[in-house]
Each structure stands twice: as C-alpha cells, then as structure tokens.
Amino acid sequence: MSTTPHDATLTTDDGRTALRMEHRLPYPPERVWRALTDPASLGRWFPSEVTLDLAPGGAMEFRFPGAAPGTPVMTGTVTDADEPRHFAFTWGTDHLSWTVTPDGEGSLLTLVHTFGDRPGAASFASGWQLCVGALDRLLSGAPPVAVRDGGALHEAYIARFGLDRGAAGAAGAGREVRFERQLVRPAETVWAVLSDGIEPVAGLPVPEGFTAVCAPAGPVTEVRAPHGLTYAVGEDSSVTWELRRGTGHGARLVLTQTGPAGWDTGAALAAWRDRIERLAAALLES
Structure with a gap:
C-alpha cells in the first residue's frame, strides 16, 4: 500500500472543514458514475452498505458491515444527482460531493467532504484514499479487497494538513x-x-x-x-x-x-x- 498522500487540501469556513481530494482513474465517466451510484457497486468499495433513491431529495441509509444488532442506521439525503457528472449527499452531519470530469480516455474524480471535526481530517483523507483504491480495483475487474492503513498514511496526512501544530x-x-x-x-x-x-x-x-x-x-x-x-x-x-x-x-x-x-x-x-x-x-x- 502506498503511503504517499493523494492531491488533497483543507479549507475551513465558519467552523466547518472541507477536504478536497482528486483521483485520476483510467475509466470513462459513465463507468465511474455507475460505481458511484449503483448500491451493489457502491457497497463494494464505500465504507458502508448503502441504499438510496437516486434523485435530489432522495433518502439514503448507511449500514456498516459487522455492526452489532440494534445499531442505529445512519441516514442521509441526496442533494445532487446529475448523471454522469455530479453526485452529492449528506451522511449524518457530513456532506459528500463527488464530481466526475472527463480526463483524456479516463476520468478525474474529485471528492469534497465537508465536516465539523477538523482534527479528524487525516483519518478521513487516508480512509478515502484507500476506498478510492478499492474503487479503482473494482473498475479494473479485480476484487476490491479492503486494505487497512497501519498508520503511516494517516501520519503523512497529519503532516500535509499541519494537524501536528498546537x-x-x-x-x-x-x-x-x-x-x-x-x-x-x-x-x-x-x-x-x-x-x-x-x-x-x-x-x-x-x-x-x-x-x-x-x-x-x-x-x-x-x-x-x-x-x-x-x-x-x-x-x-x-x-x-x-x-x-x-x-x-x-x-x-x-x-x-x-x-x-x-x-x-x-x-x-x-x-x-x-x-x-x-x-x-x-x-x-x-
């Protein structure tokens, strides 16, 4: 597993932090879009299983594999669904925006994750990097095997974002x-x-x-x-x-x-x- 951070930036406004990450994928936007929005595909690389109504205002539910019986289901709402360009939704109190842009024969996938916990940004960034790596493997036809960060990637993002400063x-x-x-x-x-x-x-x-x-x-x-x-x-x-x-x-x-x-x-x-x-x-x- 690479411990080199992807292109990523943090901005903070009025107590909310926006993490912006870019990933280049060698697949056309239509294929990337399907993997982003089809629940069967989404559940193979996203951190949780997802059900959704793919329309602005549509309801979403997130179920984490292995969660104890009775664990509350997280909910969200689709805020944008512009095929094959833009998919965005709330996830609890967070907001995730995925934009797919043609990039030669492939696509540029841009994620903007907005949240309130700025010190958690390195965890989110390292987690998304691993998730998009699984998405890449899924689109290539390989098993999207879950890869865990032993901590080195997380610490690289700590340094990149300046989260080591008091x-x-x-x-x-x-x-x-x-x-x-x-x-x-x-x-x-x-x-x-x-x-x-x-x-x-x-x-x-x-x-x-x-x-x-x-x-x-x-x-x-x-x-x-x-x-x-x-x-x-x-x-x-x-x-x-x-x-x-x-x-x-x-x-x-x-x-x-x-x-x-x-x-x-x-x-x-x-x-x-x-x-x-x-x-x-x-x-x-x-």
Missing part, C-alpha cells in the same frame, strides 16, 4: 498551550507506550513518558487510566493528557499545559510538538 491562548487569568491530535492506536495502547511499565500514581512523580523538556516530572494530581492524567509543574503550571474517543482510527489526544499570565508559550509549543511526534512514531511500531 495553539496558545488565554485560559482564565493565565495562558494555555493546547494540542488536539488524532492518533492511530486505541487509548490502552497509547497509555502503555506513555507509561512504559510504570503506572502513574497520584502524589508521586509522573512517569517520564508523559513529560516534555518544558514540563519536567512533577507530582500526579489525578489519574484516569487509560484515558488521562494531570500533573503539576512547579507552583503555577500543570499538564493534562486526555485520550478521548476519536474518528474510530484510534484515540483522540488532547494535551494542555497551563501557566501564568506572563508565560512565554513559544518554547512549550515546540517542546510538546516534538514530544507528540515521538509518541506518534512509537505508535507506528506498536
């Missing part, structure tokens, strides 16, 4: 550095890598894996294994690690360090970015 700002009467990053392993695995066999205990120094050069080990003030902890850094600063639910690719890391009003946050941003990069690299090996 932000600094005011927090009450002080300052805060904050990182939110989708990881590629579940919380239990992330916790094991961070603790490295030394379980955090309230009142004792935090294990080194949870520290950075800007925030040396201080006493743990709260432990919520394997979903987070807080430790003190001197008298006027603290660090909190949280491992929340993410996109389904793995845990969502939210890391914050607080400090006093006059705190110069530049060094902390650089130090925590380096620490999280090293964590992400270690998770690829786990």
